[in-house]
Amino acid sequence: MTGRVPTYDYERDGAAIxxxxxxxxxxxxxxxxxxxxxxxxxxxxxxACGRVDVAALIEMSRDxxxxxxxxxxxxxxxxxxxxMVAHGVTHARxxxxxxxxxxxxxxRTPTLAATLGTTRSAAALELWGDRLxxxxxxxxxxxxxxxxxxxxxxxxxxxxxxxIGMPVGFVGAVESKxxxxxxxxxxxxxxxxxxxxxxxxxxxxxxxxxxxx
Amino acid sequence: MTGRVPTYDYERDGAAIxxxxxxxxxxxxxxxxxxxxxxxxxxxxxxACGRVDVAALIEMSRDxxxxxxxxxxxxxxxxxxxxMVAHGVTHARxxxxxxxxxxxxxxRTPTLAATLGTTRSAAALELWGDRLxxxxxxxxxxxxxxxxxxxxxxxxxxxxxxxIGMPVGFVGAVESKxxxxxxxxxxxxxxxxxxxxxxxxxxxxxxxxxxxx
Numbered sequence: 001m002t003g004r005v006p007t008y009d010y011e012r013d014g015a016a017i018x019x020x021x022x023x024x025x026x027x028x029x030x031x032x033x034x035x036x037x038x039x040x041x042x043x044x045x046x047x048a049c050g051r052v053d054v055a056a057l058i059e060m061s062r063d064x065x066x067x068x069x070x071x072x073x074x075x076x077x078x079x080x081x082x083x084m085v086a087h088g089v090t091h092a093r094x095x096x097x098x099x100x101x102x103x104x105x106x107x108r109t110p111t112l113a114a115t116l117g118t119t120r121s122a123a124a125l126e127l128w129g130d131r132l133x134x135x136x137x138x139x140x141x142x143x144x145x146x147x148x149x150x151x152x153x154x155x156x157x158x159x160x161x162x163x164i165g166m167p168v169g170f171v172g173a174v175e176s177k178x179x180x181x182x183x184x185x186x187x188x189x190x191x192x193x194x195x196x197x198x199x200x201x202x203x204x205x206x207x208x209x210x211x212x213x
Numbered sequence: 214m215t216g217r218v219p220t221y222d223y224e225r226d227g228a229a230i231x232x233x234x235x236x237x238x239x240x241x242x243x244x245x246x247x248x249x250x251x252x253x254x255x256x257x258x259x260x261a262c263g264r265v266d267v268a269a270l271i272e273m274s275r276d277x278x279x280x281x282x283x284x285x286x287x288x289x290x291x292x293x294x295x296x297m298v299a300h301g302v303t304h305a306r307x308x309x310x311x312x313x314x315x316x317x318x319x320x321r322t323p324t325l326a327a328t329l330g331t332t333r334s335a336a337a338l339e340l341w342g343d344r345l346x347x348x349x350x351x352x353x354x355x356x357x358x359x360x361x362x363x364x365x366x367x368x369x370x371x372x373x374x375x376x377i378g379m380p381v382g383f384v385g386a387v388e389s390k391x392x393x394x395x396x397x398x399x400x401x402x403x404x405x406x407x408x409x410x411x412x413x414x415x416x417x418x419x420x421x422x423x424x425x426x
Contacts, residue, residue: 008360008392010385012331017357021383049262050381050407083300084411118225144230147221168263168412170234172223179221194263197412198297199381 029055041207048203057192067187068208071161082141088202093210103127122148133158140201143172162187166196242268250278254420261416270405281421284374295354301415306423316340335361346371353414356385376401379409
């Protein structure tokens with residue numbers, strides 16, 4: 001069909017689109033407080049949301065990039081709080097055919113949520129089981145999932161290698177990310193404030209998965 | 214595990230979280246230029262991104278809500294440019310067990326992209342075929358997909374009932390949404406500027422799918 005009528009004038013080459021996008025972000029965003037490796041993560045977070053001012057809201061543990069990359073290279077699974085995050089992961093960037101897991105739609109989740117008196121997003125992470133040990137966790141939707149993860153760890157649950165904490169919204173998002181940021185014992189990256197979401201969380205994971213920009 | 218240690222203080226009831234979120238958005242966002250039905254859509258878009266100022270960037274055709282709701286009630290499919298959008302659709306809100314389709318991972322897509330000289334996201338919509346007629350299209354990732362859709366329609370392709378045009382980013386997002394907004398012949402909703410994304414597009418679809426807030 002295409003090509004028969006006058007077309008819009010726009011960039012159609014995927015690689016060129018990426019290159020121009022990242023160049024624009026690097027020209028406009030203040031990335032000066034990041035190391036070169038951290039800046040790669042920040043660039044992809046900004047790319048996912050279209051706002052360069054988000055750079056100021058990103059906070060990373062000093063060991064975040066190394067720990068997450070090391071875990072992924074060693075084959076650690078990626079544990080996600082939502083199907084959107086899981087489906088935003090670019091499998092071609094994963095270094096060890098890592099499993100990408102979301103248990104939100106597991107048939108046991110609704111009962112578990114009722115029993116625990118919490119949301120399905122929070123209850124779902126109980127089903128991660130031992131896979132949580134050394135995993136990279138990506139939370140891009142539910143503040144309750146992030147709070148529940150911290151409680152789970154404090155109760156003696158397995159410890160992940162790194163936590164991408166980017167729930168979004170108006171109830172609990174700010175507070176759950178503040179709680180994670182206060183934990184010097186957990187390697188993490190967050191976006192402060194109400195902004196966040198599946199796209200940013202998946203972009204962060206994709207940036208950590210490969211050094212290729 | 215949980216309950217054994219002091220827990221964080223936060224809202225754990227999903228329905229209460231939704232209610233408080235939407236109440237906060239309605240208290241803070243300027244929704245005065247929207248009809249009550251349009252405001253429902255705007256509230257969910259804001260909910261997805263965590264920014265009430267996005268209200269000012271939302272533009273809807275006057276007939277958007279009616280056309281999209283009518284199409285979905287009549288069983289129209291939902292056609293998505295990315296897996297993330299498709300997996301953000303809440304099936305329980307769909308009125309007619311509508312099909313939710315993304316053809317990005319169809320094995321024919323890479324070849325088609327090479328042949329057409331465009332991105333896989335744009336080429337994938339060639340595989341929507343006749344399902345595009347009367348469908349609700351949700352574009353939350355690729356500007357090239359939105360441009361290609363407009364070209365496809367101009368070349369005599371099937372006409373959708375409504376287009377959710379919310380690609381995100383730094384190359385083509387602004388321009389492709391401006392191009393859609395200029396089309397009075399196509400019922401649409403957009404978020405002006407660089408912001409957009411899968412979460413906003415899926416939230417828009419979820420708002421259109423059901424009148425339940």
